Amino acid sequence: MVELEDLPSVGEKTAQKLRDAGFADMMRLATATAKELAVKAEIGEGVAEKVIEAARKAESIDFETAYDVMERRRDVGRITVGSEAFNELIGGGIETQSITEVFGEFGSGKSQISHELAVTVQLPRDRGGLDGECVFIDTENTFRPERIEQISDGFELDHEEVLQKIHIARAFNSAHQILMADKINELIQNGSNIKLVIVDSLMAHFRAEYVGRESLATRQQKLNQHLHALQNIANTYNVAVFITNQVQARPDAFFGSPTKAIGGHVLGHASTYRIWLKKGLAGKRIARLVDSPHLPEGECVFKITSDGIVD
Template sequence: MDKEEVKKIKDAVEEVKLSDLPGIGPAAVAKLESAGIFDLMGVAVLTPPQLSDISGLGEAVCRKAIQSSRKMLNLGFMDASEYEKKRQDINYIPTGSKNIDNLLGGKGVESKAITEVFGAFGSGKTQLALSLAVHVQLPKEKGGPGGKAVYIDTEGTFRPERVKQYAIGIGANPEKVLKNIFVARAFNSDHQILLVEKIGEMIKDGEPIKLVIVDSLTAHFRAEYSGRGQLADRQQRLNKYLHDLMKLAEQRNLAVFVTNQVMSNPAMMFGDPTTAIGGNIVGHASTYRMYLRRGKKDTRVAKLIDSPNLPDNETVFQVTQDGLKDVILKSED
């Protein structure tokens, strides 16, 4: 199947409306859209009980609608060469530091993936997030996807004045850059979850969103489910939230970048006891994981600890007024 045939199939699928699915009428479409489901893929990835809860339809009707959507989308197996072609539409967002870009494969943060950075207070997590919110706006000829960013702020750390400094650092218009970043302050985990649902509506309305930032991922979940007896509930909600973020990234070809808090592991006798909050749930959901820590002389160390295609490695950078700057390490003779 060549590119032209793939495009024809894709265009044909995009022309199919939710109301064209068997058993899905206007009332059900309205309920689906209010839940952030606007296309066939949104239906295809649901289970019959999930679709039934959202639409109010019986599970038999929902099962038929899901099967029809999957058939139209051809959600089956493909050979690896076809899968490679499918990944050619991946976008990359420069971080502002060539060292970090190289750590992530050479081009920056990848779309259709969740990139997690964790580290202690002052390690540079938010600074990296703000830098990405600016660099996502770079046109393709300058290495960016030329899109807008959504910034979900759970700790009140978003600073417009800092964004302006980053914009000036790359020669962009600070006011235009701010206009292309949609910021929401999430006050609890329910609000945080609701905001992700709103992003689908924004994209449907024509906003070219290419990056979703959650800073930080676990702050509210950690505070609201603090007891040992609530750990299972917290992990279940966090797992569902991460699943929704991954689904959004894959369906909309956008990048998801999350920052995460840390704790010290007292059982660790040797080495760095710093551990990311969220355990295996966050670890398995994140496509790329980076650990940030303070280095020598106002530097930051970024260490890639998990990736599906890259080796573990680390690099050094600085946070300056104009943005992230690379540090060239001198080789020891």
């Protein structure tokens, strides 16, 4: 294995700076940009370029064949929820190496599904989990350990053990949120078996902080950087990323949906799977798959119970 110190222009001091900034392995370095690396590790941009170039060589990053892509897809893991209809809609569970987004109005069940996944990712593989741990980036203070206890009990898991394997980051503003996402790399490099990263909700801070047309470009640029970091974690460590998003009303829509997800094209393109949640009659919820690279559009109905999501 290539160590940081083996790279050209990297002495002991630079290696330490790289490690402190969360760039401890070759893949993480190889997929960084020179600017990002220079700023985060506090090294010159010239050095950063050389280090990245060398890391890319070490990881033999180049074109790959469709066969290689297919091989990598074989490693894709899936995390299920308690509703079979929901699992089927999304092709057997939410996927690692991808970003899955759910959006919907207040109370539509976004946080409930987040809590459920934080538990089910811990199930063994033969019960629809990945035997893994979870990072939960909570931006609106909606995380409730009591809910985790209830759902764990529903799955007959020891709720204390389950709580130990959920790493909560309470993000106070968008800069903090971006920082916490970057820190996930360190957590994984230090040995945590993270298989799921949840951001609930992705846009709340961005939406509150960047108000008005003139700040829109800056907001989208920061959001893009954040999503890029999340996708990078998903690919590098075979992790599933699950984000929740709000909707904005479209009073001018005569046809089609009267609401749409916020975040614009930047988010629309970053999410591999997009699921729209709606409230139905008698406490039911409707999930509609609106965007997926290889699954048909479709709908399903599920319920939220104290044990979690069920058919």
